[in-house]
Amino acid sequence: MTTALQVSNCMLQEQEILLRLINYQMMPQLRRESIIDQAIAEIYCTEEELAIARQQFYEQNQMLEESKQQVWLKYHSMTQEFLETSFIPRLLKIEKFKHQQWNHTLESYFLKRKPELDSAIYSLIQVQDAEIAEELYFRIQENEQSFADVAREYSQGPEAQLNGIVGPIELGTMHPALTHLLSISQPGQLWLPTPIDNWILIVRLEQLLPAQLDIPMRQRLLHERFEAWIAEQMSEDSL
Structure with a gap:
């Protein structure tokens, strides 16, 4: 057949x-x-766990109304029975697998990743002329102009529209040189003009926001570990 x-x-x-x-x-x-x-x-799910998983799935996908369920099912070429007896149980098993494999190591993994997960709010001015950058730096340092006024008038990046304020942004997503600057800063510390790539930056840390191992962060890190494991398995599978 x-x-x-x-x-x-x-x-x-x-x-x-x-x-x-x-x-x-x-x-x-x-x-x-x-x-x-x-x-x-081999992962087993109880009926109670499955009932909770179904309810959460419908809520998260805004499918509490039957009409919305039918639209979703049609779009995904899926029957109600398949959704509830196969698709949702599979999602639940994946989540249970993540917890079984990595939940016990999550605290140490978080501490290892924390320097990249911490966020910063900072003031930024970007220009391409070193002499202009130096002049602007001294205006701010001597209180001749506020950082916000200088940024609004002279900065050549999108931060100019926000009085120079950027963030909160995770340190791990920034240019390494900027990450280093902010990670060793005290709030209110103004740095001398710093060349990064094709720009001259004037930076002042406003606030450092330490990452917390709360429920959303735990879910994010479990997903990271899971994706890393998947990549490793696929790499081995292709050899």
């Missing part, structure tokens, strides 16, 4: 399905999901 799949108005046979998966570059996704299925195969 051959396998066939109807997509829109096309009936695709088994060989055509395979060719399209390859042509649409979807084979890596298929490998990824197969690795996940193998990892979660």
Whole structure:
């Protein structure tokens, strides 16, 4: 018996399905999901856990109304039965797998990542002329003009529209030189003009916001560990 799949108005046979998966570059996704299925195969979920997972899924996807459920199901070519007996249980098993594998090491992982996860609010002026940067720096230092006024008038970046204020932004997402500057700053500390890439920056730390290992952060870090594991498994699978 051959396998066939109807997509829109096309009936695709088994060989055509395979060719399209390859042509649409979807084979890596298929490998990824197969690795996940193998990892979660033995995970058990209670009826209570499944009931909570279903309710959370409907709430998170704004599908509490039956009409919205039907729209979602049609878009994803899925039946209500498949959604509740296969799709949602799989999502729950994945979450349980993450907790089983990495929850006990999350505190140490958080501490390792914390320098990058801390956020900063800072004032910034960007110009391309070193002499202008020096002049602007001394105006601010001598209180001849406020940082906000100078930024609004002279900064050549988008921060000019916000009186020079940037953030909060995680330190790990910034240019390494800027990350270093802010990480060793005290609030209110004004730095001499600093060349970074093609710009001359005048920077003042306003506030450092330490990252907290709260529930959203735990979920984020568990997802990071999971994605790193998936990448490792796929790399080994391709050897």
